[in-house]
Amino acid sequence: MRDERLTTITETAAALGITARAIRFYETKGLIAPQRVGANRVYNHRDRGRLKLILRAKRLGFSLEDIREYLDLYDADPVQLEQQQLLLAKVEKRIAELEQQQTDLAITLDELREISRQTRVYLERNQSEESQ
Amino acid sequence: MRDERLTTITETAAALGITARAIRFYETKGLIAPQRVGANRVYNHRDRGRLKLILRAKRLGFSLEDIREYLDLYDADPVQLEQQQLLLAKVEKRIAELEQQQTDLAITLDELREISRQTRVYLERNQSEESQ
DNA sequence: AATAAAGTTGACGTATACGTCATGTGCAAC
DNA sequence: GTTGCACATGACGTATACGTCAACTTTATT
Structure with a gap:
């Protein structure tokens, strides 16, 4: 190692x-x-x-407090059933949040790529005008 | 409408x-x-x-200041070539950031799903023990 | 018209996430 | 032995993103 x-x-x-x-x-x-x-x-x-x-x-976009909890998930030694169930609930809540975020990301990326595309079209059009 | x-x-x-x-x-x-x-x-x-x-x-995770710039992209009327090029640069920088974020998200989701899976395995094992 | 409900603008308070000194300590080089 | 880093611990300052009054004006309801 x-x-x-x-x-x-x-x-x-x-x-x-x-x-x-x-x-x-x-x-x-x-x-x-x-x-x-x-x-x-x-x-x-x-x-x-x-x-x-x-x-x-x-x-x-997680806060440090969120991250602390998140790190605790890694360190969580399997102690009591009840605690494990709480852990599971937290993890699945966080997974849901991140899946929402994935959707947000996809939408935002689409929008930005469209802006980028249109801007490039605009720039190309003006360049060809200039070269005439 | x-x-x-x-x-x-x-x-x-x-x-x-x-x-x-x-x-x-x-x-x-x-x-x-x-x-x-x-x-x-x-x-x-x-x-x-x-x-x-x-x-x-x-x-x-964007700040309000970031978002203001981001909104300006939508409102940007095609004025000058120079401005459009600046716009394009900004947009593509932001796209790169979001693509990085997509990677981060995927990794984090994988990790959390693995924690979730292992926790469920652990819980099931203990439940079957209890029923014996 | 009178009263309540909703909205407005300050102004100050608060939590988060550090930046920025000030002051002090231990160790290495001269 | 002292000069100079690299590191340490407070303590205070700062930007962001609102929350929470306070005091007042509108708008709606009875």
Whole structure:
């Protein structure tokens, strides 16, 4: 197994295109808990994966609080039936939201592609006029 | 043509599942500009469509400022070549963003569906144990 | 006409997600 | 031993997106 490097907060942030401040902020919100070497935070492969997941979820418009819950789904150890059923309900609710979002996305993309197409048509028409 | 009804702000808000305050806020941000009857705002079919578009874009994680630009794309009258080229660039940038988002969405949905599946397996297993 | 219901414009408050100092500490190089 | 980073922890500031009064004017109903 490779990539068991430990990265500093600045390295980690740079690799992800965010700031160290942001990463520390996520920590205060309980989204990650890297190990420490002395007082310094060090991030392992799993931590970096978690951060990528956080950023992906953010791009989808989730709040950090949402994302915390979402991450808990991964960490959820199968404890009690009742908790598992709650988990299932949450997951399926989220799936429904994302499916709605998929629809929204498709519609919006269609609209934008149509605008793009029409704009290109317009530009081509004017270019040929200019060349006459 | 139907639906040329004019709706009040409260009606409009209720129909969309938002508050009148939110709609007024969108107006101060230049996202909509309904007509007035006296001092009162009235919303026509087009306005309601605009509001739906705003909400759809919000669900996709766009800021109101983004959405304002986005709406301007619809209103853009074909003026100057240069402006049209800028428009095209913006639109295609946005398309690229949304395509990235589509990928994010697909990944996240896969992950959640897998969690859902495993949770259901777990629940079924425990139910059959209980019935023995 | 009087009262209630609905709408209007400020103005201030609030949650989220960081940015930006200020101040301090540990370690490496000189 | 001190200079210089890289990192740490507060603490305060800021942008976004409204919520929540307050005070007032219209519009609708009795």
